[in-house]
Amino acid sequence: MKITGSSDWREDLPFDVPVLVADLVPGEPTRCSECGIASEPRDRTELWAVKRRNPKSHAGVVRFHCALHLPPPPAPVESEPDARLRRSTARAARAAAPRRPVVPERxxxxxxxxxxxxxxxxxxxxxxxxxx
Incomplete structure (x- = not known):
């Protein structure tokens, strides 16, 4: 048996990029996922869809957010050369640090x-x- 994801508008949505909901899915007013069910429905031109990575779903999870609750963009991923440079700089700093003198055991x-x-x-x- 082969398990596949569904094929709909969410597949084409890029990860971590806010997209206006009215441009994706036309329809009736809906709510912000952060404001909750007690809030008033908002027009789709006031809501943003953000697709985030999720460990339980390789396709990710899409949530609607109002401008007030729009999540910040994720932190930039450090490239491998930058990470290697940072590690070597830290290693050099540790090597250059003054060492405590070795006290012989009594x-x-x-x-x-x-x-x-x-x-x-x-x-x-x-x-x-x-x-x-």
Whole structure:
């Protein structure tokens, strides 16, 4: 079985570009999707159709918006050369950043009798022997 999308006016609509609804689908006044069902129907010359990408539909979703609720255009997609340049610049900045000095690990003395690490006081916690 082959699943296909429907064939109607929404297929030809470009993604993320507002188009006047009156130019697409003539008909009776309708509502803005953001204003909701309680709002008054608006003339189709006052509404914009915007097709957005949707993870559940490869064909996208079309919503009608009034001028007040018209969504902003999507952020521009960064080209691969620009992304590569940004990553290399960030990598160079990290490499040029001053590094903290490496502090060698303190070697703690070991009690010759118990073979346990002696605290900074120099007295073994197990047998009480003083270790220098």
């Amino acid at each position: 070697i703690a003395p070991v009690c010759p009798t118990c073979f346990v690490e002696v605290p900074p006081t120099g007295v073994c916690g197990m047998c009480g022997e003083r270790v220098a």
